[in-house]
Amino acid sequence: MSFDVDLSLTRGGRQIAVRFRSDAPVTALFGPSGAGKTSVLEAVSGLLRPDRGRIAVAGEALFDSTARINLPPERRGCGFVFQDLRLFPHRTVRQNLLYGHRADPGPGLRMALDEACAFLGIEHLLARMPRTLSGGEAQRVAIGRALLSGPGVLLLDEPLAALDAPRREEVMAVIERIRDELRLPMLLVSHQRAEVERLAGHVVEMPLSMT
Amino acid sequence: MLSAEEWQIVALSLKVGAVAIALTLPVAFVLAWVLARGRFRGIVLLDALVHLPLVLPPVVTGWLLLIAFGPAGPVGRVLSQVFGITLLFRWTGAALAAAVMSLPLMVRAIRLSIEAVDTRLEQAARTLGAGPWRTFATITLPLSLPGVLAGVVLGLARSLGEFGATITFASNIPGETRTLPLAIYAALQAPGGDAMVWRLAAISVVLSLAALVASEALGRRTGMGRHGHVL
Numbered sequence: 001m002s003f004d005v006d007l008s009l010t011r012g013g014r015q016i017a018v019r020f021r022s023d024a025p026v027t028a029l030f031g032p033s034g035a036g037k038t039s040v041l042e043a044v045s046g047l048l049r050p051d052r053g054r055i056a057v058a059g060e061a062l063f064d065s066t067a068r069i070n071l072p073p074e075r076r077g078c079g080f081v082f083q084d085l086r087l088f089p090h091r092t093v094r095q096n097l098l099y100g101h102r103a104d105p106g107p108g109l110r111m112a113l114d115e116a117c118a119f120l121g122i123e124h125l126l127a128r129m130p131r132t133l134s135g136g137e138a139q140r141v142a143i144g145r146a147l148l149s150g151p152g153v154l155l156l157d158e159p160l161a162a163l164d165a166p167r168r169e170e171v172m173a174v175i176e177r178i179r180d181e182l183r184l185p186m187l188l189v190s191h192q193r194a195e196v197e198r199l200a201g202h203v204v205e206m207p208l209s210m211t
Numbered sequence: 212m213l214s215a216e217e218w219q220i221v222a223l224s225l226k227v228g229a230v231a232i233a234l235t236l237p238v239a240f241v242l243a244w245v246l247a248r249g250r251f252r253g254i255v256l257l258d259a260l261v262h263l264p265l266v267l268p269p270v271v272t273g274w275l276l277l278i279a280f281g282p283a284g285p286v287g288r289v290l291s292q293v294f295g296i297t298l299l300f301r302w303t304g305a306a307l308a309a310a311v312m313s314l315p316l317m318v319r320a321i322r323l324s325i326e327a328v329d330t331r332l333e334q335a336a337r338t339l340g341a342g343p344w345r346t347f348a349t350i351t352l353p354l355s356l357p358g359v360l361a362g363v364v365l366g367l368a369r370s371l372g373e374f375g376a377t378i379t380f381a382s383n384i385p386g387e388t389r390t391l392p393l394a395i396y397a398a399l400q401a402p403g404g405d406a407m408v409w410r411l412a413a414i415s416v417v418l419s420l421a422a423l424v425a426s427e428a429l430g431r432r433t434g435m436g437r438h439g440h441v442l
Contacts, residue, residue: 047334073337086335090353099349100339149339 002153002185003027003044007053007063011039024201025179026186030193031206037189038083040206041155044187045080046073058107058152058185077108079151083158083189085142087130094126097144105150109184116144119182120174136167143174147182154178154186160195175199213410216385217394221414224390227302228370231309232363235317239362242314243321264376265315273379276308280380304381305388309373313366320365324358325351364426368419391415 001023008017016036020027029037042048044055046062049070055063057078062071087096097113117123120140130138139159146154159175160168176199178184190196196203213221242261246254264272280287280298290296298304328351336346374392381388383397395411398404 045338047337072342073334074340074342076338078338080335080338082331082335084331086329086331088332088335088350099336100341102340145339 004056007050009050020204022202026200027202028188028196028200035206045078077152079146079154081156100149108150156188220394227306230306231370235310239317247325269375273376276380308376309370313369317362317366320362324355328354
């Protein structure tokens with residue numbers, strides 16, 4: 001089972017509860033903004049501690065409130081592509097890409113810098129600083145940085161929201177190739193029905209009011 | 212141009228300032244980090260204590276140092292009996308006085324720059340496999356560097372200008388604790404000291420300007436153009 005999640009958490013004074021099991025290549029968390037989709041990604045990656053519940057990814061328990069398991073983010077093997085990308089502004093594209101690179105990622109995705117560059121078409125950007133990149137370029141660098149960290153799964157938070165239509169098509173194709181060629185399980189957050197239907201094999205609906 | 216005595220005063224001032232900053236910087240960074248990121252009761256009190264030397268009359272700060280670090284003081288007794296160190300009337304005492312006086316300015320500058328570091332970047336580093344220490348060394352520290360440099364410049368300027376706490380705690384001893392401001396004060400008192408006052412005051416201006424220019428250049432070298440201005 002790629003994702004086995006059953007948790008409740010409090011964010012901004014509101015209770016968010018979600019429960020899903022999925023073995024699909026791409027699992028989507030779908031719902032209106034404010035439903036807590038991003039909070040669930042943060043909980044899976046270890047950036048946010050749920051009030052209670054259990055999170056298992058690829059059969060490994062990352063968080064379990066009854067068994068007192070709570071792995072820190074750096075040991076969860078979750079590549080995270082943030083909605084606001086969060087490229088390191090003081091490092092070149094190359095340094096960003098190699099930040100989390102490991103020679104031996106264990107069971108995680110094994111990828112070299114030139115492979116990732118060819119896969120994403122970003123070879124020509126290596127010497128640039130992040131602030132000089134266009135939106136689509138920065139998006140691909142952020143995806144590359146997450147892929148190179150040797151992740152077991154990839155978490156994508158609204159990866160298409162900030163892009164215009166042609167760029168959106170481009171990044172959507174990249175996600176499909178991660179799914180089909182790299183076979184890396186993905187958990188995707190989106191509020192766009194079309195995007196979810198095209199990419200995801202399993203959709204978790206997150207309505208606005210959950211108690 | 213300068214007499215041997217005046218060169219010696221400049222050298223002593225720089226030594227006192229450098230040692231004071233070296234002493235204060237790690238302490239100031241830790242305090243700044245705690246004040247910027249800490250979430251605990253008593254943080255307001257800690258903040259107030261750190262800022263005390265900024266608002267207290269420097270003579271009072273010097274007197275408090277005298278009480279604590281003097282031969283009969285709780286810290287002074289341990290230092291002299293266990294380590295054989297005395298600070299009173301020594302250049303090390305002048306450095307301590309300068310360090311205490313520059314601490315609040317350094318903490319303020321560094322704290323502002325730590326607060327300006329985007330914690331979302333630190334989160335990103337964690338998801339890429341970096342533990343808390345590597346995240347600190349590769350993200351938090353380099354991004355707060357302009358503020359650290361600003362703190363060093365402010366602290367150094369404050370150290371070179373320190374008068375009240377130094378004269379109270381370390382006294383005004385030629386060759387030992389007579390830094391630039393104390394030498395200027397002594398020259399003002401001495402008959403025919405005018406020329407020396409002019410020269411020492413000119414050196415003070417040059418040193419202060421040099422510190423500002425150096426910090427500006429360093430700020431630019433960190434490669435973050437718009438953050439280059441540290442003051």
